[in-house]
Amino acid sequence: MAAGLLAACAAITATSAAAGTASVTFTAPEKYTDASYAHPVANESDRAQVLRDVEQHLQRLATRGLAPTDTLKVEVLDIDLAGHFPPMGVGGSDVRVVTDVTGPRIKLRYSLVRDDSAPVSGGEEVLSDLNFMVPSNRYSSGDRLRYEKALLDRWFEKRFGRQ
Template structure:
């Protein structure tokens, strides 16, 4: 059984999440200040980002459990556009709100490299994923970022079905 260790560290404008065990998943959040949309609606920017990175990093870690134990999967997220759009409230003391409409679908860009125990590359690519039909999914107990989670999980399942990724 894999043990998961979560480590968050800031380094040169990047946030790194390591999920280590028999197999390993490393997620690097590269230059988050340049992301398309990772704005909080009514909380501190740094704590919101840390929550996004932790929750979506855990999605990759959970998917990594489906891979053989000797696989190391390194993911570098280069852009993120959360579902919805943050709008300022126009009344005194009002907080901003995130408006979820079908015209504001989630998107993510990332690079990944997957290697085996010998360091041989199993899979490597640059991905730009999105889910324009995200509003057809009704999230129930799906965390704080259900649309992004589903988008990543759907992409991963496509990789497994096309035999691009090894299966446990």
């Protein structure tokens, strides 16, 4: 039993040590379609939080799903979060309303580099999913980026086969 436990610990340690990396940049984020959690027009701190959350999620995907010699370079060109802010009139609050026609959209350019050599794959894509509310979503309803994370998860799985 001790040998089995030791082997399991070694496997976990090896998996943790063997992880790819992601380098994420954001091009002209002040021009993004909708990169604000709380306001129809993003302020600097709110946009910075969204960008931080997107960057951390892409780094988490690379850590979990890429070989240790792999580096995923992602340039985010536009973000349009799921939902929209309907006009509320004077004194109204900013409430994001998510409906089945206001899905997330992320435009990005990426390259996967192995062993610090030439890219092995890459391209520019617009990620979107009109059925974003239909499939099950493993992220909690309290996660403000739940639809965007699921969209990035599906893209990562499709492009790189693991996460």
